[in-house]
Amino acid sequence: MDPTENPGRERILARMSQALTVPSAKHPVSGERKLIFAPITDPLDRFQKECMGNNTECVVVADRKASAETIAGIVASLPPGEIFVQDSPGLRVMASAWQAGHTLRWSTEGGPNEASQATITNAEVLVAATGSVLVSAACGGRGASVVAPIHIVVAGIDQLVPDLESAFARQRERGTLSRNSFLCLITGSSRTADIEKILVMGAHGPRRLVVVLSLKREES
Amino acid sequence: MSTAGEQFLRKAAEKSGDLRHRNLIRHAIDQYSSSVVRGRARFLDWEEARQRSHEIKWEAINHLDRYLLEFEQNVKARGGHVFWAESSADACKYIADLAIARKVRTVVKSKSMVTEEIHLNPALEKIGIEVFETDLGEFIVQLRNEPPYHIVTPAMHLTRADIAALFKERLGNIDTDDPQQLVAAARVALRKAFFSAEMGITGANFLVADSGMIALTSNEGNARLCSSIPRIHVAIAGIEKVIPRADDLAILWPVLATAGTGQPITCYSTLIGGPRGPNEIDGPEEFHVILLDNGRSDLLADPEQREVLNCIRCGACLNVCPVYRTVGGHTYGTTYQGPIGSVLTPHLRGIKEFQHLSSASSLCGACTETCPVKIDLHHHLLHNRRNAVETRSRSWFERMEFKLWRWSMLDSQRFAFLGAMARIGLRTINGLGLAGTVLDPARSWTRDRAPLRVPGKSFRALWEKQGKERNGSN
Numbered sequence: 001m002d003p004t005e006n007p008g009r010e011r012i013l014a015r016m017s018q019a020l021t022v023p024s025a026k027h028p029v030s031g032e033r034k035l036i037f038a039p040i041t042d043p044l045d046r047f048q049k050e051c052m053g054n055n056t057e058c059v060v061v062a063d064r065k066a067s068a069e070t071i072a073g074i075v076a077s078l079p080p081g082e083i084f085v086q087d088s089p090g091l092r093v094m095a096s097a098w099q100a101g102h103t104l105r106w107s108t109e110g111g112p113n114e115a116s117q118a119t120i121t122n123a124e125v126l127v128a129a130t131g132s133v134l135v136s137a138a139c140g141g142r143g144a145s146v147v148a149p150i151h152i153v154v155a156g157i158d159q160l161v162p163d164l165e166s167a168f169a170r171q172r173e174r175g176t177l178s179r180n181s182f183l184c185l186i187t188g189s190s191r192t193a194d195i196e197k198i199l200v201m202g203a204h205g206p207r208r209l210v211v212v213l214s215l216k217r218e219e220s
Numbered sequence: 221m222s223t224a225g226e227q228f229l230r231k232a233a234e235k236s237g238d239l240r241h242r243n244l245i246r247h248a249i250d251q252y253s254s255s256v257v258r259g260r261a262r263f264l265d266w267e268e269a270r271q272r273s274h275e276i277k278w279e280a281i282n283h284l285d286r287y288l289l290e291f292e293q294n295v296k297a298r299g300g301h302v303f304w305a306e307s308s309a310d311a312c313k314y315i316a317d318l319a320i321a322r323k324v325r326t327v328v329k330s331k332s333m334v335t336e337e338i339h340l341n342p343a344l345e346k347i348g349i350e351v352f353e354t355d356l357g358e359f360i361v362q363l364r365n366e367p368p369y370h371i372v373t374p375a376m377h378l379t380r381a382d383i384a385a386l387f388k389e390r391l392g393n394i395d396t397d398d399p400q401q402l403v404a405a406a407r408v409a410l411r412k413a414f415f416s417a418e419m420g421i422t423g424a425n426f427l428v429a430d431s432g433m434i435a436l437t438s439n440e441g442n443a444r445l446c447s448s449i450p451r452i453h454v455a456i457a458g459i460e461k462v463i464p465r466a467d468d469l470a471i472l473w474p475v476l477a478t479a480g481t482g483q484p485i486t487c488y489s490t491l492i493g494g495p496r497g498p499n500e501i502d503g504p505e506e507f508h509v510i511l512l513d514n515g516r517s518d519l520l521a522d523p524e525q526r527e528v529l530n531c532i533r534c535g536a537c538l539n540v541c542p543v544y545r546t547v548g549g550h551t552y553g554t555t556y557q558g559p560i561g562s563v564l565t566p567h568l569r570g571i572k573e574f575q576h577l578s579s580a581s582s583l584c585g586a587c588t589e590t591c592p593v594k595i596d597l598h599h600h601l602l603h604n605r606r607n608a609v610e611t612r613s614r615s616w617f618e619r620m621e622f623k624l625w626r627w628s629m630l631d632s633q634r635f636a637f638l639g640a641m642a643r644i645g646l647r648t649i650n651g652l653g654l655a656g657t658v659l660d661p662a663r664s665w666t667r668d669r670a671p672l673r674v675p676g677k678s679f680r681a682l683w684e685k686q687g688k689e690r691n692g693s694n
Contacts, residue, residue, distance in 0.1 A: 009304035012459070012513045016285040019521035024282050026527060026596075028275045034268040036471065054484075111502035114415055130474070130485045141501030142448035146441050146488075164470035164485075177431045177466055181298065181497045181507075182448075185473070185489040190441040193481075194357035194373065195380050195399040197251040203356060203403055204410065205441025205488070 040162040043128035047160060047213075050131025054188030055201065056209045058131075063216040067154055068094035070212050071120065074152060075102060084112035084148065086121040086140030091154065107140040111147075118150040119206075124176055124183070126155055126211065129163040132187040133211060134171075136180040145186060151206040156214050224553055225576035231551040232580070241377065241548060248376045249539050255482025256536075262484055263474075273475045274594040276468045277530035280429075284520060284529075287429040287462045288511060294432020298494030300507040308338035311510050315340065315421070315454055316347055318508065322452055324349060324418040328410075330436070330443035331355035332423025333371050333533060334456050334512055337555045337568070340421070352413040354442035356406055363390045369549035371556060372480050372535035377548060410442070420446030420504070424457035425476065425532065427509070431466045433493035434509065437476065437486040447492055448503060455492070456510040459517070460529035466491070472532070479534035479592040515568040525600055528567070530593040531560055537587035537597055543580050552577065559587035563600040566608070575608035639678055646674045 040046050044060075051058035061067050075083060075098045083098070085091055087106040095104060098120075105113065112119055121140040123133045133153050135145050145151050161167050167185075171177055190205030201207055222230070235241055260266045280287055292302045305311035319327070327349055329335065341351045341362075353362040357374035361367065363386055368374035375383070384397035387405055394405045422443050424434035434455050436443045447453045463472065469489070477483045496503030520526055538544045538558030549557045554565045554574070562577035578601045587597040628638045645661075654660050655671035666672070677685075 006304055008306040008310055008513075012304050012306060012511075012517060013285055013289075015513070015517035016288075016459075016520060019517055019526075020282065020285065022521070022523045024278070024526050025523045028271070028278045030275060031271075034265050036263060036265055036269045036272065038264045050484075107501050114411070132485065137497060137500045137503065142444070142503045144501075146444045146448065164473065165467070168467045168470050172467070177433065177491070177493075179497075181492065181494045181500060181503060183433075183491040184444065185485070186487070187485050187489070188487055190439070191487055192356045192403055192440045194355070194360070194375055195378075195383055195402060197248050197373075198380075198399045200399050200403045202407075203440035203442070204354065204407060204414075204445055 037129065037163065040128055043160050043162045044157070046162075047126060047128040047131055050128065051211065052131075054131050055191075056131055056133075056188050056211055058211045058213060060213050060215060062214070064090070064094065064156075064214050067212045067214045068097045071152055071154070072097040074150075074210060075118065076100065078102070078117045078150070081115060081117040082113055084116045084119040084140065084144060086119075086144060088122055091120060091122065094154070107144065111141050111143045114147065116148040118152060119144045119148045120152045120154065121145060123153050123155050123159060125167050125170060126160045126213070127162075127164060127167050127185070128160060130185075130187050132185050133209070134167055134183065134185050136176055136184075137182040138176075138180055142182045145184060146190075146205045149202065149206055150208045150210065151186075151189075152210045152212065154212050154214075156217065158217050160213075224573050227553055228551060228576055228580065231553075232547040235548045235551050236546050242546065244377060244379065245545055245548060248373065249545060252482060252539050256478065257482075259478040259482035259484065263478070266478075269471060269475050270592050270594050272471050273532075273592055274530065276463055276472065277532070277593050278527070280463050281460060281520070281526060281529045284459065284462065287464055288427075288459060290429040291427050291432060291462055292511075294429070295493065295507075295509055296432075298432050298507075299497075300432070300494045300509060303508065303510045305510050305512045305514070307514055308512075311338050311456060311512050311514075312340055312343035314508075314510060315456075316343055318452070318454070319344065319349055319419060320347065322418065322506075324452070326413060326417040327351045327419045327421055328354050328413050328417040328442075328446050328450060329358075329421045330423070330438060330446045331358050331368075331374070332421070332456065333368075333555060334423050334458055335421065336368060337514065338456075338512065340456075352410060352417070354410050354413065354440075354446060355438075356403060356440060356442075359406055359410065360386065363387075367550070367555070370535060370538060371533055371558075372538075377550070414445045414449050417450045419452040419454060420448075420450040421454045421456065422446050424455050424461055424509075426469065426472065427457055427462040427511075428466050428469070428491070429462055429464050431491070431493060433466070433491040435469060435473075436490045436492065437473070437488065438490070439481075439483075439487040441488055444488055444490055447490070451504050452506045452508070453492070453495070453504040454508045454510065456512060459511050459513055460531070475592045476532050476534055479532075479536040479590070519564075519567045525563075525567070525603060527595055528560075528563055528600055530595055531564070532593055533560075534592060536590045536592060540586040540590045542582060542584065542586070547580070559597045559601070560595075563595075563597055563604060566604055571604070571608050571611055575604065575612070578602075578604035578608060636678070636680060639680075643674050643678070646672055650674065 087108040189209040192203040360375040369377045426435040495507040544558040566574040628634045656666040
C-alpha cells in the first residue's frame with residue numbers, strides 16, 4: 001500500500017495541464033463587491049436568536065461560577081452513568097460541582113465511551129450569524145461533540161465573533177487549522193428530514209446541544 | 221436488451237402517469253421550495269452570493285492542477301495519503317486493496333454520490349466486506365436494494381408507511397410509522413456498525429487546498445462518526461471539488477446549505493485533515509484521500525463546457541426541474557439525475573448512449589436560474605444536443621428534412637409555400653381520420669394528443685388582413 005505507486009497521478013496531471021492550455025470560454029464578470037449578508041450590530045442578541053431558531057439551548061450567565069452551577073443542574077437531571085469532560089484547567093475547576101451520581105471521564109483518559117450520558121467541552125469560537133459553535137480536536141477530540149445524547153459547551157463572551165468570515169480570520173491568526181486534524185462548526189443538534197421531509201431531532205449525534213455562555217471576561 | 225434511451229422513455233411514461241408518485245414528489249419539493257425562500261431571505265444579496273461562489277469555483281477549476289497539487293502537498297504534510305484514480309476501477313481497487321491489507325471486515329459509509337458513481341459497495345461486498353450506509357435515506361434505499369432517488373434526499377420517493385414496512389421486515393422488533401421512532405430504530409441498528417467498523421468511507425463536499433483539509437457537511441452526524449471512530453478513514457472526491465482557501469467556506473457553506481435544503485448552514489460543517497494528530501485524543505490512525513478523474517479531465521479540456529465542473533451537488537436544479545418532478549429520479553438510470561445529470565452523464569458515460577437525456581428538457585431555464593454557482597445548465601443541454609448530432613449518423617430522410625427546412629427558412633415565398641402544403645396535408649389526414657394512426661407522419665406527436673386543428677388561413681394571411689383593417693381605421 002505504498003501511495004507512491006500511483007502511475008495515474010502523472011497522467012491525470014498531464015491531462016489537466018494540457019486541458020488548461022486552452023482558456024475557458026467564459027470569464028466571470030466581477031462587478032463591484034456588494035455585501036452578501038447584513039452586518040451584525042449586536043452579536044449576543046443575534047447569537048441568542050439564532051440558537052432559538054436552530055434548537056440550541058443557550059443559557060447566558062453572569063460568570064464562570066454561575067456556569068458551573070447551571071451545568072450542575074443539567075447533570076443532576078441526567079440518568080446515572082459516565083460523563084465525558086474535556087480536560088481543561090477551567091473545566092477541572094468547575095467539575096467539583098458535578099460529581100453527584102455520575103462518574104466523570106476526562107479526555108486525557110481517552111475518547112468518550114459509547115454509553116456516555118453527556119459530554120462537556122469548551123469551544124474555539126461561537127458564531128453569532130448562524131448561532132454556531134466551532135470546536136476542534138483540542139476541545140476533547142472528534143467524538144466529544146457527537147457520541148453522547150447531550151453536548152454541553154462552556155464558553156465566554158470573548159469567544160463570540162459576529163460571522164463566519166471573522167471566525168475563519170481568527171482561526172488563521174491562531175493557527176487552529178494547522179494545529180488540529182479536525183474542526184467542526186456545529187449548528188443546532190443532530191437532525192434528519194429523510195422521511196417525508198419531516199424534521200426529526202437526534203439522528204446519529206446529540207439530541208440536545210446546550211451552550212452555557214458567561215458574560216464575564218475571564219481567563220479560560 | 222433495450223437502450224438507455226428506450227428505457228428512459230418507457231419509465232418516464234410510466235412514472236408520469238403514476239399520480240401517487242407525483243403527489244409524493246410534489247409534497248417533498250413544495251416543502252423544499254418554501255424552505256429555500258426563507259433561506260434566501262437571510263442573505264442581504266443572494267445574487268452576489270451566487271456570483272462570488274461562481275468566481276471561487278471558476279478560479280479553482282481554471283487552475284485545477286495547481287490547487288490539487290497544493291492540496292496533496294498539505295494533506296501529506298499532515299500525515300495523510302493521497303491517491304489519484306483515473307477510473308472507477310482504479311478507485312475501487314485502491315480501497316479494496318487497502319481493506320484487504322488492513323483486514324477490514326466492516327465498513328461504515330456516509331452519503332457520497334462519487335461512491336455511487338464508481339459502484340464501490342458491490343466492489344467491497346465482492347471481497348466479503350459488509351458495507352453499511354449510515355445516512356438515514358441511504359440506509360433505507362440500501363435495505364431496498366435501490367439506487368438513491370435524489371442526490372440530496374435519497375428516499376424522497378417513499379412514504380413513512382413504506383419505510384415502516386421495510387423496517388418491520390428487515391430490522392424486526394419495530395412496528396410503527398412514527399418518524400421519530402423509525403429514526404431511533406435506525407440509530408440503534410447503525411450504532412453497532414459504527415463501533416465495530418474498521419474503516420469509515422466518506423465523500424467530500426470541498427477539498428481545501430491551502431489547508432490540506434476536506435470539508436464534509438452532514439445534518440445527522442453520521443459523516444462525523446464515520447470519520448472519528450473507525451481506525452481508517454477514506455475520503456473520496458472528484459478532482460473538481462477543490463477550492464483555493466478555507467476562508468472561501470464562509471461563503472460556500474451557507475450557499476450550499478441554502479441551495480440544498482434551505483437551511484442557513486448545515487448542522488455539522490466539518491473540516492478534516494489527516495489522521496489523529498500526536499497530541500489528539502481520538503480519530504483514525506490512517507487517513508486516505510482519493511482524487512477521482514473518471515472523465516472529468518476530458519470535460520476540463522472542453523473550454524465551452526468546463527464550467528460544468530463548478531457543480532457543488534446541491535440538488536437545487538433537480539428540485540426546480542419540471543421534467544425531474546414528473547418522471548422522478550430513478551427514471552434517469554444514472555448516478556446524477558435531473559439537469560446536472562443530463563449535462564454531465566454523457567461526458568462521464570458516453571454521449572452515444574446518454575444523448576437522449578439532453579432532449580429530456582423543456583429548456584425552460586429554471587435550472588440555470590437556481591444554480592448557486594451559476595452554471596448555464598440549459599445551454600449546456602443544447603451544446604450536448606449539438607455534439608450528439610455531430611457524432612451520430614443521420615438518416616437520408618432526416619438530412620433531407622433539414623435541407624428542406626433550411627431552404628424554406630431562407631425565403632419567405634418558399635416558407636409560405638411549405639406552410640400551405642402542410643395545412644393541406646394536415647387537413648387531409650384529419651379528414652380521413654388518420655390522425656394518430658400508423659399512417660400519420662406526425663404520429664409521435666398525435667398518438668397521445670388531440671388532432672391539430674388547422675386554421676382556415678395562414679398567420680401571414682391573417683396578419684395582412686388585420687394590417688389592412690388597422691390601417692383602414694387610422
